Amino acid sequence: MALIQTHEVKPGMVLAADVLSKDGRVLFTAGAVLEPWHVQVLKTLGVAGVEIAEIEAVVTPDQAADYTRAAFLYVNPDHPAMQTLFEIAAERVLRRATRGWVLPDVATRQARNVEHLSDVFGPGQASPEEIVQHETELASFPDLYFRLKEMLDSPKSSAKRIADLISGDVGLSAKLLRLVNSPIYAPVSPVDSVARAVTLIGTNELATLALGITAINYFQDIPPELIDMPTFWRHSLTCAVLAMILARRQGLPPERFFTAGLLHDVGRLLLFKKLPYASTEAMIHARENFLPLFEAERILLEFDHTDVSKVLLAEWKFPEAMAQAINFHHDPMCAADxxxxxxxxxxxxMANAVGIADGGMYAVPDLDPAAWDELNMQPTELHSLIVEFDAQFEKTLAAFL
Amino acid sequence: MTLFSSSMTLRAATPISDAEFKELRDFIYQRSGIWVDEKRKYLFENRFHKRLATLGLKSFDEYVKLLKFDPRSAEEMKTLWEIITTNETSFFRDIKQLESFQKVILGEVLAEQRKKGKLELNIWSAGCSSGEEPYTLAMLISESLGLELPKWKVLISAVDLSPAMIAKAKEATYGDYAFKTTTEEQKKKFFVPEGANFKVKPELARMVSFQQMNLNDDAAVRRVPKSQIVFCRNVIIYFDDAMRTKVARAFYDNLLSGGYLLLGHSETLHKISTAFRPKFIPGAMAYRKD
Known part of the structure; x- marks a missing residue:
């Protein structure tokens, strides 16, 4: 605890004791994280100084900005959308740091002992086709997936048939109901049956979500020690929720984008399974060279995770519109739409930028300026999008776990 | 509501023009063979920004001129290599490769030398960073030779582009970070504690000779003693195809017949060289000069 003169008080500092006004009323309570307006009030009221908590390794706004900037070294710093995303990301980093988060240092960022891992294929021995083939020959994809797919394809599928099919799988229907009751749909009254969920969000829409969940569940068995799976799932779901919010604004079908977001890195899941050591080497290479992971994959493996998803999703006969979005999320202007x-x-x-404050350690991929123009958005809209995201995300994540 | 009292900008560095970037990139390439992709332009701006400020230079153009024509050039090159190279490494990194190397390759090479009655072993560690790799090799060799070790003449020629890394390697003293892929047992066996750090045992350190070297410097490369084994891990990923082909040829020329080249986990000679015969060893690939 230290007495700090008001003119030296900075936003981000934490009060160690209540601040009292001249007449003895509590102005601000101990523990409050000071924001600019607090500082302004202190100055206006002529408070001489305040007790500030001394947190070990206090992160200054400059340090938070530098830490965040290091994750933005791959992007065009002059693009207004990237500038806005940087502000959003830095704000989140600083906010978390004032709550005691210690920014990871270089050693922590690179430390990972994966020496026990073995790849299925030797160096340079596997193409995306061979990797996918190795998987599809070994394990069969869930029957439920193909039946959902069949119904999605057939115009004659009734709401009742789809509801019955989903209800037949206890795990899937429970998860779907939690999702439908989460803030991304925020129903007026709780939805307690699949049949009601179908009425609420639509037959095809619910089947699309079910398809995505069934597909991603296929990878649930990846051992958590292999990679940091919680971080992976968090990134995937962050992307799903953001894609859904964006799709609503763009007038695109939200469920398709939620599902595509959830599965956008599905190629990486298969890479973890087949080439765990090489995938980890790519992660380390990405971190130490400030590269986005897909660039590091291209350098080390000579292909990236979207090359794997292209083959895998084709093998699964995954709905083409979603497959296109997934396969081209790093080359968006090459997508059919x-x-x-x-x-x-x-x-x-955006999910990468938001993820920095969650401990994400990879460089944010650069924004394709043509893709940004295609979306016809203003950079300031990104702020409101994030507000919407924050209101929905944590509870949606809880629904998913 | 923001915690930042003033606005902050993503751009923190002086912009580098396309022409300046190309000039600096080509200069680095000519000198080191390291190819810097256009996509890393912003990283470049950022990395060199502080350096330019320290030197009191106003533009990248002035910096390139300093590198090319200034008497301070040689000194500045040392810093340049610091800025552009990364040094991720640790003792016993990629243990699966090292174990099969020890069992299959090293075993074969040692047996061959015994048969010839030449108890000599030369290894070239190209791109040795701060020394973890060549010292690890010394440890594996001492393990394989056991009591025979004093009878052998072992030389590991370890080279790296960065003078700072070479200086650090010569110190042979390491903190925790270097041991993230090392077992406690290995640590006890091969190191002596020194304060909070650990130092490579002198009888192992003696096998390794360090030298700053640019793999693009043909004359220097030719002076490396002929080897039975070349290790070059996680180096050629930074090169373009022409430079990869060039170093592959240099390794081939350096190797004695029957010798082996070992690359990093994800690196191959595929599309680079057909001179070597690939040999699968569990967890890795070795390239043999027949």
Whole structure:
């Protein structure tokens, strides 16, 4: 605890004791994180000084900005959207740091002992085709997935048939109901049956969500020690929620984008399974060279996770519109529908930016300026988008776990 | 509501023009063979920003001129290599590769030398960073030779582009970070504690000779003693195809017949060289000069 003169008080500092006004009323309570307006009030009221908590390794706004900037070294710093995303990301980093988060140093960022891992294929021995083939020959994809797919394809599928199919799987229907009751839909009254969920959000829409959940569940068995799976799932779901919010603003079908967001890194999941050591080497290479992970994959493996998803999703006969968005989220303007590609592209970049304050350690991929133009947005809209995201995300994550 | 009292900008560095970037990139490439992709322009701006300020230079153009024509050039090159190279490494990194190397490759090479009655072993560690790799090799060799070790003449020629890394390697003293892939047992066996750090045992350190070297410097490369084994891990990923081809040829020329080249986990000679015969060893690939 230290007495700090008011003119030296900075936003981000934490009060160690209540601040009293001249007549003895409590102005601010101990523990408050000072924001600029607090400082202004202190100055206006002529308070001489305040007790500030001495947190070990206090992170200054400059340090938070530098830490965040290091994750933005791959992007065009002059693009207004990236400037806005940087502000959003730095704000989150500083906010978390004032609550006691210690910014990871270089050693922590690179430390990972994966020496026990073995790859299925030797160096340079596997193409995306061989990797996918190795998987599809070994394990069969859930039957439920193909039945959902069949119903999605058939115009004759009734709401009742789809509801019955989903209800037949206890785990899936429970998860779907939690999702439908989460803030991303925020129903007026709780939805307690799949049949009601179908009425509320639509037959195809619910089937699309079910398809995504079934597909991603296929990878639930990846051992958590292999990579940091909680971080992976958090990134995937962040991307899903952001893609859904963006899609609503773009007038695109939200469920498709939620599902595409959830599965956008599905190629990476298969890479973890087949080439765990090489994937980890790519992660380390990305971190130490300030590269986005997909660039590090291209350098070390000569292909990236979207090359794997192209083959995998084709093998699964995954609905083409979603597959396109997933496969081209790093090259959005090459997607058959650039608007869809751009939507997922931006959602992924935003998820990376938001993830920095969650301990994400990879460089944010650069924004394709043509994709940004395609979306017809103003940079300031990104702020309101994030507000919406924050209101929905944590509870949606809870629904998913 | 923001915690930042003033606005902050993503751009923190002086912009580098396309022409300046190309000039600096080409200069680095000519000198080191390291190829810096256009996509890393912003990283470049950022990394060199502080350096330019320290030197009191106003533009990248002035910096390139200093590198090319100034008497301070040689000194500045040392810093340049600091800025552009990364040094991720640790003792016993990629243990699966090292174990099969020890069992299969080293075993074969040692047996061959015994048969010839030449108890000599030369290894070239190209791109040795702060020394973890060549010292690890010394440890594996001492393990394999056991009591035979004093009878052998072992030389590991370890080179790196960065003078700072070479200086650090010569110190042979390491903190925790270097041991993230090392077992306690290995640590006890091969190191002596020194304060909070650990120092490579002198009988192992003696096998390694360090030298700053640019793999693009043909004359220097030719002076490396002929080897039975070349290790070059996580180096050629920074090169373009022409430079990869060039170093592959240099390794081939350096190797004695029957010798082996070992690359990093994800690196191959695929599309680079057909001179070597690839040999699968569990967890890795070795390239043999027949």
């Amino acid at each position: 650039p608007q869809s590609g751009a939507t997922l592209h931006l959602a992924d970049i």
